[in-house]
Amino acid sequence: MYTIGQVAEMFDLPISTLRYYDKQGLFPQLIRESGIRKFSENEIEALRVIECLKKSGLEIKDIKLFMDWCAEGPATYSDRFQLIRNQKERVEAEIKQLHKTLDMLKFKCWYYSKAMEDGNEDTAKASIPYGLPEDIRAAYDNSHTQSSDK
Amino acid sequence: MYTIGQVAEMFDLPISTLRYYDKQGLFPQLIRESGIRKFSENEIEALRVIECLKKSGLEIKDIKLFMDWCAEGPATYSDRFQLIRNQKERVEAEIKQLHKTLDMLKFKCWYYSKAMEDGNEDTAKASIPYGLPEDIRAAYDNSHTQSSDK
DNA sequence: TATTAACCTAAAGCTAGGTTTAGGGATTAT
DNA sequence: ATAATCCCTAAACCTAGCTTTAGGTTAATA
Numbered sequence: 001m002y003t004i005g006q007v008a009e010m011f012d013l014p015i016s017t018l019r020y021y022d023k024q025g026l027f028p029q030l031i032r033e034s035g036i037r038k039f040s041e042n043e044i045e046a047l048r049v050i051e052c053l054k055k056s057g058l059e060i061k062d063i064k065l066f067m068d069w070c071a072e073g074p075a076t077y078s079d080r081f082q083l084i085r086n087q088k089e090r091v092e093a094e095i096k097q098l099h100k101t102l103d104m105l106k107f108k109c110w111y112y113s114k115a116m117e118d119g120n121e122d123t124a125k126a127s128i129p130y131g132l133p134e135d136i137r138a139a140y141d142n143s144h145t146q147s148s149d150k
Numbered sequence: 151m152y153t154i155g156q157v158a159e160m161f162d163l164p165i166s167t168l169r170y171y172d173k174q175g176l177f178p179q180l181i182r183e184s185g186i187r188k189f190s191e192n193e194i195e196a197l198r199v200i201e202c203l204k205k206s207g208l209e210i211k212d213i214k215l216f217m218d219w220c221a222e223g224p225a226t227y228s229d230r231f232q233l234i235r236n237q238k239e240r241v242e243a244e245i246k247q248l249h250k251t252l253d254m255l256k257f258k259c260w261y262y263s264k265a266m267e268d269g270n271e272d273t274a275k276a277s278i279p280y281g282l283p284e285d286i287r288a289a290y291d292n293s294h295t296q297s298s299d300k
Numbered sequence: 301t302a303t304t305a306a307c308c309t310a311a312a313g314c315t316a317g318g319t320t321t322a323g324g325g326a327t328t329a330t
Numbered sequence: 331a332t333a334a335t336c337c338c339t340a341a342a343c344c345t346a347g348c349t350t351t352a353g354g355t356t357a358a359t360a
Contacts (some may be wrong), residue, residue, distance in 0.1 A: 005306065016349055019308085024347095035355085036307060049258075055251040060347070074269060081262035088255040091248055098245050101205040105238040108199075112231035119224060155336070166319055169338090174317095185325090186337060210317070 002039040011047055025064040028071040046070070056087040057094065066071055152189040161197055175214040176200055178221040196220070206237040207244065 022030060022037065027046055031038050041074045046067060053063050067075035067085055114124040153296055158165045172180060172187065177196055181188050196217060203213050219226035264274040 003307075014349075015307090017347090020348060035309095046252075052251055052254045052258075056246065056255060074265070074271075077262055079265045081259065081266060084255055084258045084262060088252065088259055091252045091255060095245060095248050095252070097205065098241055098248070101202055102238065102241045102245070103205060104198075104202045105241060106232055108202075108234045109231065109238055112227055112234060115224070116227045116231060121224075153337080164319075165337095167317090170318060185339095 002044070004037050004039065006041045007044070007047070010044075011051070021050065021060075024060050026060070026067050027066055053087060056091050058083075058087055152194070154187050154189065157194070157197070160194075161201070161300045171200065171210075172209050176210070176217050178217055203237060204242050208233075208237055 004015055004018050007013075008018055021027065027039075027043050029040075029042055030048070031040070050063055050064070053066065056064075062083075066080060069080050069083075074115075111121070111124045114127070115121045118124070152160070154165055154168050155162075158168055169249075171177065177189075177193050179190075179192055181190070200213055200214070203216065207215075212233075216230060219230050219233075261271070261274045264277070265271045268274070
């Protein structure tokens with residue numbers, strides 16, 4: 001059993017955040033002794049799940065839903081499964097999106113180092129396709145090559 | 151040259167958002183004709199950059215900084231380069247983080263399909279290491295195996 | 301005995317990133 | 331000429347996710 005202060009330290013979270021989570025219903029099984037919160041292994045695991053679901057982009061009110069399901073027992077396994085699977089897919093999509101963002105940033109990185117080298121953006125501007133995936137390149141192709149190409 | 155409505159449609163953004171961006175100073179080169187905004191190729195490219203930097207986690211006020219640098223010419227190439235490189239690193243770190251989140255979700259996915267199969271979490275709870283990376287597993291190891299192991 | 305530390309609550313406050321509202325002007329279609 | 335459709339502004343409003351404030355209880359220490 002841990003006090004709120006101990007848990008705050010374990011997870012490197014402000015105490016106020018833990019109280020806020022509790023108020024939002026994220027610890028439906030939390031027990032109090034004369035008003036004071038007692039965090040058991042159950043809440044510690046809950047917090048790990050909370051952090052994971054938060055990173056996956058789930059809102060607090062939906063995390064509460066999940067935690068309520070956890071408190072309800074085996075009848076909710078399939079709800080919990082589906083929620084987790086949805087978040088899994090969401091994260092997979094997010095990773096794909098971030099890879100595109102990364103490609104763009106890599107291109108701009110190259111672009112500005114070229115511009116620094118040259119003292120201007122002329123050559124850089126002319127060399128769009130460097131390492132960019134098709135769909136991003138497509139946007140560039142028709143914005144920068146109005147003269148030669150069509 | 152495009153009107154705000156055309157740009158909104160091109161980028162699938164509400165007009166109000168474009169006006170908000172303008173108000174925050176994200177289009178320092180934007181020209182108006184008798185009060186009406188005229189978006190040129192320059193602003194279109196700016197918007198592509200804005201969307202990219204937003205996805206990379208940059209705040210509006212820092213995006214404004216970048217756009218101001220763009221309007222200032224070659225003297226700011228190295229500032230721009232450094233900002234982009236920082237965001238690139240940030241996105242790389244974010245992708246790594248999301249992979250960890252994904253591993254956790256995959257584990258929970260497996261966990262709940264096992265629980266559904268069994269009608270309880272007993273076997274699932276006992277089989278922690280399934281596909282989890284070391285650092286996440288470590289947290290589980292000492293929370294679930296107090297009895298057997300130490 | 302007094303003070304320090306760690307807990308508690310309710311409620312107000314804050315930030316980012318928009319969105320909505322209320323009111324107005326200019327151009328085009330009927 | 332009148333009605334619809336764009337455009338404009340300023341300012342109020344909204345949401346999520348906390349954080350801060352103000353005031354109070356309990357328990358161990360000096």
